[in-house]
Amino acid sequence: MALAAIYLRLSRNEQELDIDEILNSHRNALIKLAKQHKLTYDLYQEISSGVNTERPQLNLLLSKLDQYDHLLVMDIDRISRENAYAEQIKQMLILNDVKILTPSGAIDLSQESNEMLFSFQAMMANFEYKQIRKRLGRGRLAAAEQGRWTMSNKAPLGYEKDKNQRLIIVEEEAKIIRHIFQKTLERVSANEIARQLDTLGWRSRSGKVLTTSHISSARKNVVYRGVVQACRRVNNRIVDEVFVEDAHEAIIPKQQWLEVQKILEENKDKKFFDKKKANRRLQNLIYCNCCGRKRYIQYDGKQDFIKSCSYKISNNTCKDRGHKYLPVEDYVLQKVKRRKEEFETALQKLKSLDTTDVENQFSIQRESLVKQLEKFERRERNLKEMRMDGEISKTEFVEMKEENGEQIKQILQQIELIEIQRENLSNTDEEQERLEYNIQTLDKLDELEPEDCNTFLKTFIKKIHFSSNAIANHNTRNGEEQEVTIEIAWL
Secondary structure (H helix, E strand, O other), X not given: OOEEEEEEEEOHHHOOOOHHHHHHHHHHHHHHHHHHOOOEEEEEEEEOOOOOOOOHHHHXXXXXXXXXOEEEOOOHXXXXXXXXXXXXXXXXXXXXXXXXXXXXXXXXXXXXXXXXXXXXXXXXXXXXXXXXXXXXXXXXXXXXXXXXXXXXXXXXXXXXXXXXXXEEEOHHHHHHHHHHHHHHHOOEOHHHHHHHHHHHOOEOOOOOEOOHHHHHHHHHOHHHHOOEEEEEEEOOEEEEEEEEOOOOOOOOOHHHHHHHHHHHHHOOOOOOOEOOOOOOOOOOOEEEOOOOOEOOEEEOOXXXXXXXXXXXXXXXXXXXXXXXXXXXXXXXXXXHHOHHXXXXXXXXHHHOOOOHHHHHHHHHHHHHHHHHHHHHHHHHHHHHHHHHOOOOOHHHHHHHHHHHHHHHHHHHHHHHHHHHHHHHHHOOHHHHHHHHHHHHHHHOHHHOOHHHHHHHHOXXXXXXXXEOOOEOOOOOOOOOOOOOEEEEEEO
């Protein structure tokens, strides 16, 4: 009695139906077919897309193809919907003289007409697959336009789907997301946030430890500000996109989400966040005024000192000499304390609803951002002209256009944040609380632990530019002391 291989594959669009029922139906039909032809059989079954070439059961079957006389499938598209792979399997079937049996008829690949029929049916299966994907993609976009979650079967951490496919908050998970965003606002690194979540025993929905990758992804996800976003790609290029505001209740207020994006954008060079526990008040805030690189603090057995700078710039080494740390810390803290008067004035103006200075500051920031936006928009037009004139290749055009588009997106987000802040000037409770907290903290600045002080300083100091204005050398005899440079870049 001849031996046959029965191959069952559930197609991707059938996964929404009863999987067991479909597989059982197909299995019974092919077993019946094997009995009609008096064949003994081995059974292979799996759930996989027809264009996937890494299918364990199919690969196992193909590795033992020389043992079989027949291959039983419900249809050709169950073997493969990918043209090149289908042709590869066809050649293997011909070499091993394996005939195909389906409920609709037999295909003997040794006959030229049947070989052409197989190739034609495989080509049609591939075309049908592309049409199904296109229809599914359009369907997902249409559902997303209505504010429904169609990105995946699983809702993102912090949400669950209701019967209408809309996202609703799961408070037990939402607290994790709120913690991530709050700590990011405090300039806490992803590594430290991950450690904190692990200490608190907060895990993913499946019980796994939340890694820095999870945190980085969550911080940029627009879903947490109440947005449903979806897109359709063709050849890895976006051809249609949906962006729906207020599609569901936000876990993170829009203003806070935009503030976090601004912080992440500023931290692109990986120099801004505190990666370790701060044991000095100015840790990770001091930068070289000569070369712009971070300056490190070290203990020499007697006292803390700012190390000499030795970074290379265009093959030239920066040689700014080191300096005692404490005098620099004292200078900066005195400068910071003087901001108390500024905070008090701002608080008084807020209480009297005099927000003129703040509005002027927002206007200046917005004007600067608009100029930047115009520059990148001009660059986008120039890129199109360069491409049309053949000055750059298509690949270069796509890469530069995407990079320029990302810059435009970041600027638009910052403009949107300023607009929200301007609108919120009439509701000053939150800003008053912030200013009152700053004033109270400045009064007890010297009493704060280094880590708490460091965290507080980072809420309004971006960088401290320092230079000893002396060249580092091995001469232990110090000459005339140079006046150091200390400039504070405020946020």
